[in-house]
Amino acid sequence: MIDEWDSPVQHLRRLSAELGVEVLVKRDDLLPFPLGGNKVRKLTAEFASLDSLPDVVVSNGAVASNHCRTLALLAAEHGFRSHLVLHGDRDGAGSARALALLDAVGATYDVVTDPSDIASTIEARRTEAAARGARVHVVAGGCHTRAGALAYRHAAVAAISAHRPAWVVVASGTGATHGGIAAGAAQLSDGPRVVGVSVGRTADRGTAAVAEAARWAGAEVEVDFRDAYLDGGYGRHTATTASAVALGWRNGLPLDHTYTGKAMAGLRAMVTTGEIPPGARVLFWHTGGLANYLLREETA
Numbered sequence: 001m002i003d004e005w006d007s008p009v010q011h012l013r014r015l016s017a018e019l020g021v022e023v024l025v026k027r028d029d030l031l032p033f034p035l036g037g038n039k040v041r042k043l044t045a046e047f048a049s050l051d052s053l054p055d056v057v058v059s060n061g062a063v064a065s066n067h068c069r070t071l072a073l074l075a076a077e078h079g080f081r082s083h084l085v086l087h088g089d090r091d092g093a094g095s096a097r098a099l100a101l102l103d104a105v106g107a108t109y110d111v112v113t114d115p116s117d118i119a120s121t122i123e124a125r126r127t128e129a130a131a132r133g134a135r136v137h138v139v140a141g142g143c144h145t146r147a148g149a150l151a152y153r154h155a156a157v158a159a160i161s162a163h164r165p166a167w168v169v170v171a172s173g174t175g176a177t178h179g180g181i182a183a184g185a186a187q188l189s190d191g192p193r194v195v196g197v198s199v200g201r202t203a204d205r206g207t208a209a210v211a212e213a214a215r216w217a218g219a220e221v222e223v224d225f226r227d228a229y230l231d232g233g234y235g236r237h238t239a240t241t242a243s244a245v246a247l248g249w250r251n252g253l254p255l256d257h258t259y260t261g262k263a264m265a266g267l268r269a270m271v272t273t274g275e276i277p278p279g280a281r282v283l284f285w286h287t288g289g290l291a292n293y294l295l296r297e298e299t300a
């Protein structure tokens, strides 16, 4: 139906030398799909979990979200329709280009400005399509689903067994990626510490979502979710994140300011404070974000 892929793990020697720890990178940004990223792994697993492909998929996300773009591309490739309930600003950073891409692959969408309209709009679109006789599948925003968390558990077991890191560091948003990886680590003896670096949520809210995702993936875990690198909140950043992004790029690793740059800022801080000791083997789980980098607003 839809193939599930895996991505390479790379030892980045120059980045390791600059950070003073052994950095292996799980390159989910290089999954074989345009612009890559964790939404590719989560969404391909979501569709693989269904008995058959639907006629119409309805989901939601920000106008320029990686989730919505990936879903729209998968739909075009496999011949089902995607309808997206997009929130935010048609005129925001990169919005015109993000919408042009959705148009190009034939996705349809609503842009709602009031977040309280999202759920009712999804329900209206679902009902309309079902009334036409279409088989409709609604995917939770960000593909925050059981299948997504399970996909990350499986990938984590494989990568951790093969490379035996002492630490895993990953950007954590809605929580299925982090929760799945934590569930995988928990199933291995002598598994690594899995640290999720929040890209938007404070620890109280974020920790619960990650714990729930880990439970979906079959494990009770002690969640390590850090909100110290929010750097102004979701989609915002200061020089702190920007310098972590620059650290990646100058060592050949593309990072972005919304997701992976914050994870790298967290890793760098944990090395600087000595929490992660010199020379330790760290698996930096790269979740994508090249589109965020390319579509970002020009800042001085």
Ligand SMILES: *Cc1c(COP(=O)(O)O)cnc(C)c1O
Pocket: 037, 038, 039, 066, 067, 142, 171, 172, 173, 174, 175, 176, 177, 178, 259, 260, 287, 288, 289, 290
């Ligand atoms: C969505 C996303 C995340 C967050 O993943 P969650 O599973 O929602 O925690 C991290 N990085 C990138 C690039 C993303 O697009």
